[in-house]
Amino acid sequence: MTPMRLSSPLRRRANPVEAGGIVRLDRRTKNLTKRLRPGEVAVIHHSDLDRVSAEALVACGVSAVLNAVGSVSGRYPNLGPGILLEAGITLVDEVGEDIFTQLTEGDRVVLDGGRLLDASGAVIAEGTLVTTDVLEQQLELARAGLSDQIEAFADNTMTYLRAEKELLLEGVGVPEIRTVIDGRHVLIVVRGYDYRSDLNTLRSYISEYKPLLMGVDGGADALIEAGYKPDMIIGDMDSCSDSTLMSGAELIVHAYRDGRAPGIERIEALGLQAVVFPALGTSEDAAMLLADSKGARLLVAVGTHASLVEFLDKGRSGMASTFLTRLRVGPKLVDAKGVSRIYRSQIKGWHLVLLVLSALLALGTAMLVTDVGWAVASVIGARVRDLLYWIKELFT
Numbered sequence: 001m002t003p004m005r006l007s008s009p010l011r012r013r014a015n016p017v018e019a020g021g022i023v024r025l026d027r028r029t030k031n032l033t034k035r036l037r038p039g040e041v042a043v044i045h046h047s048d049l050d051r052v053s054a055e056a057l058v059a060c061g062v063s064a065v066l067n068a069v070g071s072v073s074g075r076y077p078n079l080g081p082g083i084l085l086e087a088g089i090t091l092v093d094e095v096g097e098d099i100f101t102q103l104t105e106g107d108r109v110v111l112d113g114g115r116l117l118d119a120s121g122a123v124i125a126e127g128t129l130v131t132t133d134v135l136e137q138q139l140e141l142a143r144a145g146l147s148d149q150i151e152a153f154a155d156n157t158m159t160y161l162r163a164e165k166e167l168l169l170e171g172v173g174v175p176e177i178r179t180v181i182d183g184r185h186v187l188i189v190v191r192g193y194d195y196r197s198d199l200n201t202l203r204s205y206i207s208e209y210k211p212l213l214m215g216v217d218g219g220a221d222a223l224i225e226a227g228y229k230p231d232m233i234i235g236d237m238d239s240c241s242d243s244t245l246m247s248g249a250e251l252i253v254h255a256y257r258d259g260r261a262p263g264i265e266r267i268e269a270l271g272l273q274a275v276v277f278p279a280l281g282t283s284e285d286a287a288m289l290l291a292d293s294k295g296a297r298l299l300v301a302v303g304t305h306a307s308l309v310e311f312l313d314k315g316r317s318g319m320a321s322t323f324l325t326r327l328r329v330g331p332k333l334v335d336a337k338g339v340s341r342i343y344r345s346q347i348k349g350w351h352l353v354l355l356v357l358s359a360l361l362a363l364g365t366a367m368l369v370t371d372v373g374w375a376v377a378s379v380i381g382a383r384v385r386d387l388l389y390w391i392k393e394l395f396t
Contacts, residue, residue, distance in 0.1 A: 019064040019090040020110035023103050029053040030218070030239060036060035041109060043099055047073045049080030052192055058083060064090035064111050068099050071130065072138040081135050092116070095127035174293040175275045179232055179250045182295030185211035187302065189219035189230075190284050191239070195303030198336050199226050202302065211300060214291065216284050219303060220244045234290065235283035237263035237274075245270060252276075252290065254283045281321025292329045299333045 025043040026032035030053065036042055038061030046053060049071040057065060070093045071081045084091050092114050099116075102124055103109070110117045114129040128134070187206065189199065199222065205211075206228070215223050217235030221244050224230070233240060234252040245251065245267070251274035255261035259278050267274045279286045284304050291299055305322055326333060 021063045021108065023105060023107045023109055025100055025103060025105050027100070030056070033057060033060055036062055039063050041066065041111070043068070043095075043103060045069060045097075045100070046071065046080075048075060048078045049084075051079040051083060054080035054083035058087045058089065062089060064092070066095050066099065066111075066116065066125075066127065067091070067093045068095055068097055070094055070128075070138075072135070072142060074138070074142045077139040077142040081130055082139075085130065085132055085135060091130040092127040093130055095125045099125055173278065174290055175252070175277050177232075177250060177252065177275055177290070177294065179212065181212060181291055183297050185209050185298045185300060186214055186291040186296040187211040187300045188214045188216060188284065188287050188291065188304065189222050190216045190301070190303035190305075191218035191222050192303035192305060195219070195222055196226075198302050199223075202300070202336060205300070211298075212291075212296075214287055215240070215244075215249070216287050220247075220249065222303070234277070234287045235263070236261075237266050242270060245272060250275070252286075254279065254286045281325065285321045285325040288325050288329050288333070292332060296332060299329055300336055301333060302336045304335065 020041065022037075022040045023043055024032055024036050024040050026035075027045040029042075029044050029046050029049075032042055032044060033053075033056040036057070040060075040062055041064045042057055042060070042062045043066045045068040047069045049067070065084055071091065072078060072093075081091060090111055092111065095116060108119055109124065110119075110121075114127045116124045116126070118124050187202070189195065206213075212231045213223055213228055214232045214234060215221070215230040217233075217237070218239035220230045220233040220240045224244050224247065229247055230244070230249040232252060233245065233249045234254060236254050237245065237251070251267060251272060253261045253263045253267060253274045253276050255264075255276045255278040257278050257280050259276070261276050261278075264274060264276060277286050277290065279289070282305075284301075288299060288301070
């Protein structure tokens with residue numbers, strides 16, 4: 001039986017073996033990408049590097065990525081390392097935990113294969129240079145153990161169902177909010193796969209239907225970047241900017257089931273108020289359940305996780321809750337994922353030129369067959385002759 005393949009084969013390309021630049025360090029990749037600049041070297045601690053994180057690193061224009069641990073743990077065939085290699089970014093794995101004490105942010109380093117050198121040429125650390133051949137071998141081994149991950153996912157799903165059946169089935173525990181959702185379309189934006197292009201494709205829908213805009217953590221920043229103002233922001237509040245939190249949107253802090261809400265400290269430090277929503281699972285699940293329980297007519301999801309590979313690539317057992325949440329809100333849910341790839345405007349630039357020329361031709365024809373048109377044409381003609389005469393006199 002052919003093993004299930006969750007990632008496309010890597011395109012062969014020459015792997016860069018020398019790179020270097022200014023170092024930026026952070027154990028949380030999503031925090032690091034906020035500080036990275038083109039040409040710098042990212043030092044991360046990220047097992048099972050996922051697609052979203054890798055795409056963010058590529059967008060920053062880094063020259064190399066040093067991972068303190070392996071980018072592929074073997075748990076499942078994750079997508080991130082391949083994205084870095086296809087972008088021509090050097091990836092060195094397993095440089096060790098000490099890298100965070102051996103380097104200081106702002107240091108300049110050089111990579112020679114899997115060796116990290118300082119400005120004088122001394123070796124700071126060594127790791128494994130990830131090439132396409134190395135990565136393909138790692139992913140092949142990961143595919144072999146995929147069945148174990150599917151079984152674990154099924155177990156987590158049943159655990160979540162037992163723990164949150166009242167919330168899922170009856171909406172028990174959903175907090176009171178001031179924003180009116182009943183009867184409205186709700187656009188839920190998560191900073192996940194293809195969120196930028198899909199959000200851009202939905203501009204006509206947003207303009208016509210004016211849905212309530214709900215950003216899930218960094219998804220609120222995505223709305224701001226696209227030129228919109230979020231009506232609600234929900235999440236643990238660790239991925240969106242201060243300016244976005246202070247934009248006037250209603251804030252819903254996603255808390256643990258026991259009521260602990262680490263995100264509330266940041267909200268209070270900014271002098272803001274928020275509603276706390278204790279629930280297992282992810283913040284995107286909480287967003288969907290909140291909108292559904294408050295009477296949303298339609299849920300349109302951008303950047304959310306919908307497939308098995310995305311659940312696994314998220315790297316959290318809690319993603320099992322997303323599967324059940326989607327079953328719960330299914331009749332109302334429209335997933336906009338990939339809409340930018342199946343629909344693009346067919347209007348070309350030359351179409352617009354032809355349209356303008358046709359309009360000018362129609363206007364000219366109308367002017368020639370009416371007395372008013374002749375009068376206007378005569379006035380315009382006289383003004384043009386006067387202008388030409390003035391120009392002639394100016395240069396003679």
